Structure formats: C-alpha cells, structure tokens
Amino acid sequence: xxxxxTKPWQAMVLHAERVYPNECCGAMLxxxxxxxxxVTEAIPLENSSEREQREHYEIKPEDLLAxxxxxxxxxxxxxxxxxxxxxxxAYFSDTDLKNSCPWYSFVVLSVKNGKFDHGNSFIxxxxxxxxxxxxxxxxxx
Amino acid sequence: xxxxxxxxxxxxxxxxxxxxxIAGATVGEALSQLTAKYPNIKKNLFxxxxxxxxxxxxxxxxxxxxxxxxxxxxxxxxxxxxxxxxIAGGASGIAEPATAxxxxxxxxxxxxxxxxxxxGMDGQLKLKQAKVAMIGAGGLGAPLxxxxxxxxxxxxxxxxxxxxxxxxxxxQVIHGTNDIGRRKIDSAxxxxxxxxxxxxxxxxxxxxxxxxxxxxLRPYDIVVDGTDNFPTRYLVNDACVLLNKPNVYGSIFxxxxxxxxxxxxxxxxxxxLYPEPPxxxxxxxxxxxxxxxxxxxxxxxxxxxxTVKLILGVxxxxxxxxLLYDALNMQFRELKLRRDRECPVCGDHPTVTKxxxxxxxxGVYEGTNxxxxxxxxxxxxxxxxxxxxxxxxxxxxxxxxxxYQIAKIPGSLLIPLGELPKRLNELNPAAEVVTxxxxxxxSQKALELLKQNGFGNVRNMxxxxxxxxxxxDPSVPKY
Numbered sequence: 001x002x003x004x005x006t007k008p009w010q011a012m013v014l015h016a017e018r019v020y021p022n023e024c025c026g027a028m029l030x031x032x033x034x035x036x037x038x039v040t041e042a043i044p045l046e047n048s049s050e051r052e053q054r055e056h057y058e059i060k061p062e063d064l065l066a067x068x069x070x071x072x073x074x075x076x077x078x079x080x081x082x083x084x085x086x087x088x089x090a091y092f093s094d095t096d097l098k099n100s101c102p103w104y105s106f107v108v109l110s111v112k113n114g115k116f117d118h119g120n121s122f123i124x125x126x127x128x129x130x131x132x133x134x135x136x137x138x139x140x141x
Numbered sequence: 142x143x144x145x146x147x148x149x150x151x152x153x154x155x156x157x158x159x160x161x162x163i164a165g166a167t168v169g170e171a172l173s174q175l176t177a178k179y180p181n182i183k184k185n186l187f188x189x190x191x192x193x194x195x196x197x198x199x200x201x202x203x204x205x206x207x208x209x210x211x212x213x214x215x216x217x218x219x220x221x222x223x224x225x226x227x228i229a230g231g232a233s234g235i236a237e238p239a240t241a242x243x244x245x246x247x248x249x250x251x252x253x254x255x256x257x258x259x260x261g262m263d264g265q266l267k268l269k270q271a272k273v274a275m276i277g278a279g280g281l282g283a284p285l286x287x288x289x290x291x292x293x294x295x296x297x298x299x300x301x302x303x304x305x306x307x308x309x310x311x312x313q314v315i316h317g318t319n320d321i322g323r324r325k326i327d328s329a330x331x332x333x334x335x336x337x338x339x340x341x342x343x344x345x346x347x348x349x350x351x352x353x354x355x356x357x358l359r360p361y362d363i364v365v366d367g368t369d370n371f372p373t374r375y376l377v378n379d380a381c382v383l384l385n386k387p388n389v390y391g392s393i394f395x396x397x398x399x400x401x402x403x404x405x406x407x408x409x410x411x412x413x414l415y416p417e418p419p420x421x422x423x424x425x426x427x428x429x430x431x432x433x434x435x436x437x438x439x440x441x442x443x444x445x446x447x448t449v450k451l452i453l454g455v456x457x458x459x460x461x462x463x464l465l466y467d468a469l470n471m472q473f474r475e476l477k478l479r480r481d482r483e484c485p486v487c488g489d490h491p492t493v494t495k496x497x498x499x500x501x502x503x504g505v506y507e508g509t510n511x512x513x514x515x516x517x518x519x520x521x522x523x524x525x526x527x528x529x530x531x532x533x534x535x536x537x538x539x540x541x542x543x544x545y546q547i548a549k550i551p552g553s554l555l556i557p558l559g560e561l562p563k564r565l566n567e568l569n570p571a572a573e574v575v576t577x578x579x580x581x582x583x584s585q586k587a588l589e590l591l592k593q594n595g596f597g598n599v600r601n602m603x604x605x606x607x608x609x610x611x612x613x614d615p616s617v618p619k620y
Contacts, residue, residue, distance in 0.1 A: 061226075062203070095230050
C-alpha cells in the first residue's frame with residue numbers, strides 16, 4: 001500500500017500536467033513501515049530521454065543519486081518513482097517493465113487532454129518479467 | 142573502509158542499516174563482501190550468471206564506475222559507494238519488440254478472435270503490436286477508428302485538424318452531438334478509448350503536409366487514407382510509396398465508393414490509377430456534392446477489414462483490385478489494377494523522389510476557389526444593404542433546386558450553374574448582377590461565364606449563403 005500525502009500529490013499532478021503532452025518523471029520520498037509506504041515529498045526530475053518524450057522517459061542516475069541524498073539529509077527514504085502517460089491509461093508498459101527496478105514503487109499518472117485522469121502503482125520483479133499492482137491512495141486536499 | 146549506501150528497499154536485507162562499512166581494494170571486492178555478509182541482497186544486485194543486473198549502477202562518490210574501471214575501480218577506503226538503479230520507461234510498450242503476452246482482460250475481450258484459427262493468439266498479438274496511422278477522423282475515419290480500436294490494434298495515430306460540426310454527425314458516427322465544437326482527434330480518441338482502453342492513441346492536431354507527412358507516418362506500419370481531397374490523397378500516396386508502407390485507400394462520392402490497397406508489395410499506387418488529378422472543381426467534395434451518410438460506413442469498414450488482414454497476413458487483399466460500390470443499386474464491381482512501370486512515383490524509373498507541392502500539383506490554392514479579382518467580390522452585408530435600399534440588381538443564385546428548398550435569400554433568382562449557359566437570355570447583360578451559391582465557388586464560375594458573355598457589372602457574393610447566415614440572417618439554415 002502506498003499513501004501519497006496532499007502536498008506531494010499536488011506537486012506530482014501539477015508536474016505531469018505541465019509537462020504534457022510529454023511524459024514527466026520524478027522521485028517520491030517518505031517513509032516505510034512494513035508494507036505501508038507514505039510519500040511526504042515529491043521531487044520532479046528532468047526527463048532526459050533522447051527518444052520521443054511523448055512516450056518515453058529516462059531519469060539520469062545522477063539525478064536519482066541526488067534525490068537519494070536529499071532523502072537521507074531530511075531523514076526520509078527514496079521509496080518510489082513516478083512518471084506520466086500522456087493520453088493513455090496508467091498501465092505498466094513493456095518499456096516501463098524492462099527499464100524498471102524492483103526496489104521502488106512505480107506510480108503512473110494518466111494525463112488525458114492535459115488533465116490528470118487516474119493513477120496506479122506497480123512493483124516490478126527483479127527479473128523484469130512482471131509488475132504487480134500495489135494499492136494506492138492519494139489525498140486530494 | 143568504504144561506506145556503501147543501501148537503498149531503502151534493500152535495507153530489509155542489511156538489518157535495516159542505511160549504510161554499511163566494507164573493506165575491499167576494488168568495487169567488485171566490496172560488493173562481494175557485502176553479499177557475503179548479507180546473502181539475501183545478492184539476487185537484487187546480481188543475476189544468476191553473477192553479473193550486476195542491467196538496472197544497477199554503482200557510483201564511487203560522484204562517478205559512475207562505468208566511466209572508471211568498472212568493478213575493478215580501486216577504492217582507497219574513504220569513498221562513499223552508492224547503488225543507483227537506472228530508471229526509464231514510457232507509454233510506448235508496443236513500440237518495443239514485444240515479449241508481450243495478452244493479459245487475462247485482453248484474452249476475455251478478444252476471445253471471439255482467439256478462437257478463429259486465422260487469428261488466434263499469434264494473430265491477436267500481431268494486432269496488439271501493430272501501429273496504424275489514420276489520415277482523417279471524418280466519414281471514413283469514424284468506422285475505421287471504432288473498429289480498429291475494438292480489434293485491438295496496439296497503436297493508432299489520428300491526423301486531423303478539424304473540429305466537429307453539426308453537419309458531420311449524419312455520417313461521422315465516432316462523434317456525438319455533445320462533441321460539436323471539439324477537436325475531432327479528441328472526440329475520436331475518447332470514443333476509441335471507451336471501446337478499448339488498451340489502445341495507445343497518438344493525436345496529431347494538424348493537416349498532413351509535404352513538410353510533416355514523412356515524419357508523422359514513419360513510425361507506423363500501415364497508413365489508412367480517409368481524406369476528402371485530392372492534394373492530400375496524392376500526398377498520402379507518395380509518402381506511402383517513399384516510406385514503403387501500404388496505403389489502405391477509400392473514397393466516397395454521393396452514393397458511390399471505392400476501396401483498394403495501394404503501395405503494397407509489388408502492387409500499384411494511386412498514381413498508377415490516376416496519374417493526373419482532375420481539374421479543380423470538377424469533382425465536388427462531400428460538402429459540395431453531398432454524400433449518403435451510410436456510405437463512408439461501408440467503405441471505412443472495408444478499409445478496416447483490409448488493414449486487419451494486412452496485419453494478420455491472411456486472405457486475399459484488394460491489392461491489384463479496385464472495388465467499386467454503388468449504394469443506390471446495391472452493387473459491387475471490381476476493376477483490375479496493375480502497377481504502371483512508367484509511374485512517376487512507384488515505376489521503374491521514378492521521377493518523384495521526394496514530396497512536392499500537392500496544392501500546386503492539383504491546381505488548387507485555398508480550397509477549390511479560383512482566386513477572385515478584387516472588385517469582383519461583394520460582402521453579404523453589402524448585398525443586404527443593397528436589397529434594403531431597393532437597388533436595382535439581380536441576385537443570381539446558381540445552386541441546385543433542392544438546395545434552394547433548404548435555404549434561400551428572398552428576392553434571389555435561381556438558375557443552376559449547369560443551366561446557366563442556355564438561360565443567359567433571361568438576364569440583361571447591361572444590368573448589375575450579384576452571383577451567389579453555397580460557399581462562393583460555383584458562383585465564381587458563374588461570374589466567369591457571365592463575363593465571357595459580355596456582362597459588364599458582375600460581382601460574386603463572398604462565402605455564399607453560408608456567410609449570409611453567419612453575417613446577415615442566422616434564421617437561414619446552414620447545410
């Protein structure tokens with residue numbers, strides 16, 4: 001179960017809508033107790049993909065490293081990655097799976113016609129063959 | 142001792158420590174000591190062959206070891222070693238070589254396909270991996286979009302710059318009454334996603350032009366032509382030949398339609414059939430000539446069928462055959478087609494090797510209207526003022542009688558353009574004449590005809606009765 005607090009959730013949606021029609025990406029910081037993860041902060045990151053950004057994203061490892069450091073400095077953990085799917089649903093695509101990492105929750109935001117539509121969270125397996133859905137809840141306000 | 146920072150998710154394997162101090166002369170040694178100390182972390186970092194997993198990057202301080210000596214990178218003992226995954230992805234799962242399988246939802250959805258031996262699991266996966274570009278989301282695009290989405294085509298591009306108008310709804314069944322005023326690509330994409338949320342839709346809010354056509358069409362496997370004008374039709378044809386992609390062609394006119402598959406394997410292209418465009422204005426568009434609303438449904442569904450067959454690689458396609466359909470008499474006929482070895486695009490010695498100016502090729506600029514001379518046009522508002530003042534002039538309506546029944550300007554004289562040459566005697570060459578039709582194209586031809594026959598004072602009312610309804614009298618219906 002991943003719970004996203006109001007402030008980071010608003011930041012994620014805003015980032016996804018701003019970057020539309022391209023895909024956005026970013027890191028989610030917070031803490032984890034057992035299976036329950038709570039996101040208290042979201043950090044938008046640059047989409048560094050050199051492919052068509054309407055359908056691809058890539059996070060530079062140094063950006064992720066910086067996000068991880070920021071988390072440690074604030075006594076938080078890097079617990080997830082978010083990205084958006086412009087004008088299609090929030091599924092976990094083959095591309096997502098093949099470039100994923102089992103250590104994080106992957107939150108996908110569907111943005112349709114520039115407006116947030118729905119979101120899902122996934123946890124991939126180490127062999128990148130499948131991703132299980134994770135329960136997700138966010139607090140609008 | 143170097144300090145290895147442990148990512149959150151892996152701390153369950155390191156007794157919840159967020160960093161571990163490890164001795165080791167190289168990064169490789171430090172990592173193997175880490176896994177020796179905490180065996181359960183191993184499968185997260187290394188695959189079965191003992192190699193670092195593809196998504197694992199290792200940093201020594203701020204440097205990626207890939208740019209140092211990889212796992213042989215030496216450690217002095219005061220470094221911080223970070224384990225950072227590489228993360229990427231994107232919606233275009235289908236663009237990748239698919240290891241994809243069908244989900245249980247998809248198996249249920251496509252079960253009537255899956256039990257057809259000609260489709261089956263393999264065929265449905267081909268459909269899921271297929272990328273189809275639809276040019277136009279109008280009459281032909283409507284059934285195409287609905288059925289291609291329902292069939293489970295993985296990725297569909299829609300190119301259209303137009304918005305939904307009330308006059309579209311009689312045939313463009315992908316759009317609804319509530320969609321009037323919306324972009325057609327938005328309205329069509331919404332409806333297609335309602336039918337099948339698995340489909341990835343790329344929307345191109347633009348007309349197809351010589352500048353953008355190759356770029357837009359390149360990512361797709363098949364192009365389906367649902368255009369309504371000759372310049373775009375030649376453009377789609379030439380782009381498909383140049384990109385070596387099949388062009389699933391359809392066209393409609395009043396009660397008759399055509400369909401075939403161009404530029405496929407060694408088959409003909411559109412130019413083999415029609416080397417030259419017709420003279421501008423000879424063939425009216427749907428807006429000018431009218432069209433039976435069901436007709437594009439029939440032709441679009443034939444195009445969708447051919448598209449699906451091309452993807453599956455089954456059956457006989459319409460390659461080398463032009464299918465003609467006559468709705469009034471409910472007849473299908475077929476013409477044999479052959480590739481023309483002299484064809485300027487797909488022939489043995491092509492002379493057209495890049496996209497050209499298709500407006501110029503088809504002799505049209507700004508739609509189908511010959512450019513009127515300034516001084517030979519008159520605005521509807523001015524015509525209204527002349528009528529109100531009681532000026533002596535003839536307002537000559539050159540539309541057809543059935544159009545006149547739908548909407549007319551009081552005081553106008555109806556002589557259809559086709560009858561005008563033999564009814565000139567009903568008009569006085571010395572009198573002032575204002576010509577008028579639906580949108581201004583036919584009345585421009587009437588003006589030319591009158592001038593050639595000695596009429597000295599003729600002007601064409603710009604925008605026709607449509608503009609009259611917009612500017613002067615909204616109670617006059619637009620059709």
